Amino acid sequence: MADGNCLISNEWICGEYVRTRGQELTDATLEHVWITLASVAIGLLVAFPLALLARRWRPVAGPVLGLTTILYTVPSLAMFSLLLPVFGVSAAVVITGLVLYSLTILVRNIMAGLASVPEEAREAARGMGYGPLRLLFGVELPLALPALMAGLRITTVSTVSLTTVGAIIGYGGLGNLIYEGMRSFFKAEVLTASVLCVALAVVADLLLLGLQRLLTPWARKSRKGTT
Amino acid sequence: MDVVAKAWTWLATGSHWAGPDGVWHRLGQHLFLTFVCLAISCAVALPIAVALGHIGKGGALAVNISNAGRAVPTFAVLVLLLLSPLGTHGQWPTIIALVLFAIPPLLTNAYVGVSEADREVVEAARGMGMTGGQLIRRVELPLAFPLIMTGVRTAAVQVVATATLAALPGGGGLGRIITAGFRLTDTPQVVAGAVLVASLALVVEGVFVTLGLVLDPMRRRTGRRSTAARRPPADQAPASPALTT
Numbered sequence: 001m002a003d004g005n006c007l008i009s010n011e012w013i014c015g016e017y018v019r020t021r022g023q024e025l026t027d028a029t030l031e032h033v034w035i036t037l038a039s040v041a042i043g044l045l046v047a048f049p050l051a052l053l054a055r056r057w058r059p060v061a062g063p064v065l066g067l068t069t070i071l072y073t074v075p076s077l078a079m080f081s082l083l084l085p086v087f088g089v090s091a092a093v094v095i096t097g098l099v100l101y102s103l104t105i106l107v108r109n110i111m112a113g114l115a116s117v118p119e120e121a122r123e124a125a126r127g128m129g130y131g132p133l134r135l136l137f138g139v140e141l142p143l144a145l146p147a148l149m150a151g152l153r154i155t156t157v158s159t160v161s162l163t164t165v166g167a168i169i170g171y172g173g174l175g176n177l178i179y180e181g182m183r184s185f186f187k188a189e190v191l192t193a194s195v196l197c198v199a200l201a202v203v204a205d206l207l208l209l210g211l212q213r214l215l216t217p218w219a220r221k222s223r224k225g226t227t
Numbered sequence: 228m229d230v231v232a233k234a235w236t237w238l239a240t241g242s243h244w245a246g247p248d249g250v251w252h253r254l255g256q257h258l259f260l261t262f263v264c265l266a267i268s269c270a271v272a273l274p275i276a277v278a279l280g281h282i283g284k285g286g287a288l289a290v291n292i293s294n295a296g297r298a299v300p301t302f303a304v305l306v307l308l309l310l311s312p313l314g315t316h317g318q319w320p321t322i323i324a325l326v327l328f329a330i331p332p333l334l335t336n337a338y339v340g341v342s343e344a345d346r347e348v349v350e351a352a353r354g355m356g357m358t359g360g361q362l363i364r365r366v367e368l369p370l371a372f373p374l375i376m377t378g379v380r381t382a383a384v385q386v387v388a389t390a391t392l393a394a395l396p397g398g399g400g401l402g403r404i405i406t407a408g409f410r411l412t413d414t415p416q417v418v419a420g421a422v423l424v425a426s427l428a429l430v431v432e433g434v435f436v437t438l439g440l441v442l443d444p445m446r447r448r449t450g451r452r453s454t455a456a457r458r459p460p461a462d463q464a465p466a467s468p469a470l471t472t
Contacts, residue, residue: 073432074425075388077395081405081421085230085414154297161300165392168409175302182306182396190310194303201298 006188014188021189024177029196032173035166036159036204039095043102043155050103051110052136064107072104076165084169094166101162102155109151113144146219149212153205160201174200233415234422243419248407250423256399257427260390264322265383268329273375276334280341280371281363289338296331301389304328309396321390321398328389329382336378340371369444376439383435387428401427 006014018025054061074082079097087093117140125139141148164175172179174193181189213220237243244250279285304327308320344367352366368375394402404420407413440446 070429073384073428075391075428077388077391077402077405078421078424078428081408081417082425085418157294158297161298164300164302167302168395168406175300178300178303178306179395182309185310187310190303190306194300194307197300197303198298205298 010185010187012187012191014192017188018192025192025196028174028177028193029200031171031176032160032163032197032200035091035094035098035163035171035173036156036200038091039098039159039163040102040152040156042095043099043106043159044152046099047103047106047110051107051114054107055111055114061111068100068104068107071100076101076162077168080165080168089169091166091171093169094163094171097166098159098162102159105151105155106148109147109154110144113147113151114140116147117143142216145212145216149208149215153208153212156204156208157201160197160204164197173197230414230418234418237415237419238422248403250401250404253399253401253403254423254427257387257390257401260318260321260325260393260398260400261383261386261431264325264329264386264390265379267322268326268333268382268386269379271326272330272333273337276337277341277363277368277371280338280344281359281367283342286338286342289335293331293335296328301328301392302395305389305393305396305398318398320396321393324393325386325389329386332381332385333378336381337371337375340374340378341367344370372443372445373439376435376442380432380435380439383431384428387424387431391424 007016007020050064054064071079076097079100080093083093083096087096121139121143122135125135130138163173164178166172167175167179170176174197177193178190178197181187181193242249246252276289279289301324305321305324308314308324311320313320313323341363348370349362349366352362357365390398390400391402391405394400394406401420401424404423405417408416408418408420
């Protein structure tokens with residue numbers, strides 16, 4: 001059968017679709033990527049001070065963790081709908097919702113990472129004359145990186161997949177194509193967008209894993225040394 | 228805020244609660260779907276997880292399934308199932324999608340709970356001559372109970388959330404109030420629906436937290452204070468346990 005026919009016979013896999021709608025697919029993927037990147041970046045920027053705050057003042061820790069857990073319980077469709085009157089129909093609705101979700105895991109993992117820093121390392125740094133800022137960024141943060149990166153990977157992967165729900169207001173990246181394909185029963189569009197979305201999540205996860213390896217060369221060395 | 232007041236008015240209007248598109252009917256559908264799918268996924272996942280945890284094999288499988296569950300968009304699976312040949316079979320696409328997404332948290336938590344039950348206690352029980360079945364029933368299951376319940380709770384919240392999304396491809400449940408609001412560009416109705424869905428999710432979470440505390444077999448045996456101290460820290464983990472690798 002010629003490739004052109006797969007559009008008419010509405011097949012799941014259709015090379016002709018990918019060829020003729022390449023631009024549409026690229027645009028959707030790019031929108032997906034930038035929504036994810038913005039959400040995770042803002043999530044990190046918010047989660048880091050929150051985690052520091054919760055570590056500094058113990059009484060803040062309970063409410064912060066409780067609140068982020070409650071936010072995590074709210075279903076994505078409801079989250080975006082609740083934010084709709086605040087921002088109107090814009091990408092800000094989706095990004096804010098995704099940032100709120102990301103806080104749960106990021107705050108928890110940053111706190112766990114900072115708590116796992118050995119007291120001796122802190123003492124040694126202080127003894128060498130490190131100030132609080134240099135101690136945080138020069139000693140504690142690098143040692144907290146494995147936990148932080150683990151949280152970042154989980155957050156990024158689930159953000160990629162949750163972005164699709166943004167299709168409800170037209171800012172869902174590849175989700176828009178899934179939504180459109182659902183309405184017109186266009187199988188190739190739905191499957192191609194879904195596969196691209198999973199691929200995006202896997203690629204993002206692998207990139208972050210690579211970044212973690214680059215940032216924490218000592219972890220690799222010590223593993224080699226002990227085994 | 229004007230929208231909040233209008234959403235409140237929407238919720239306070241009696242006619243919005245009655246009839247086939249009313250809140251009560253949609254809530255009934257939502258609860259029915261949640262209950263059925265949670266029951267099916269527990270029946271499928273828990274025996275497998277307990278058996279794997281008992282023999283201590285398949286840990287990589289449990290973790291990988293949970294990672295895969297995160298990477299695959301729920302919305303995509305719902306739509307793919309709708310367009311598949313199954314799509315003509317009423318609610319089955321929704322039920323299958325809900326079960327698929329409820330299984331990973333159940334499997335992972337129950338597996339970790341059973342396989343990491345206090346080894347010394349398990350060894351002692353084995354030394355007392357307990358058979359494999361007795362070991363599972365009297366030792367490993369009671370010790371793993373808090374984590375198993377965490378898995379059930381996570382799965383329940385996940386099912387409530389996924390059932391909401393099922394409204395997009397035309398399934399029943401409270402999500403329909405939101406999608407209908409979007410179609411009518413009736414923002415107050417969208418917000419009212421979202422409030423209902425969020426409340427339902429929080430109530431479900433609360434019910435399962437309470438159930439977990441009340442039903443915990445170790446609590447009855449040793450009193451409240453000691454279980455609080457011995458409860459594994461993972462019990463306090465968020466809905467999706469943060470893995471530190």
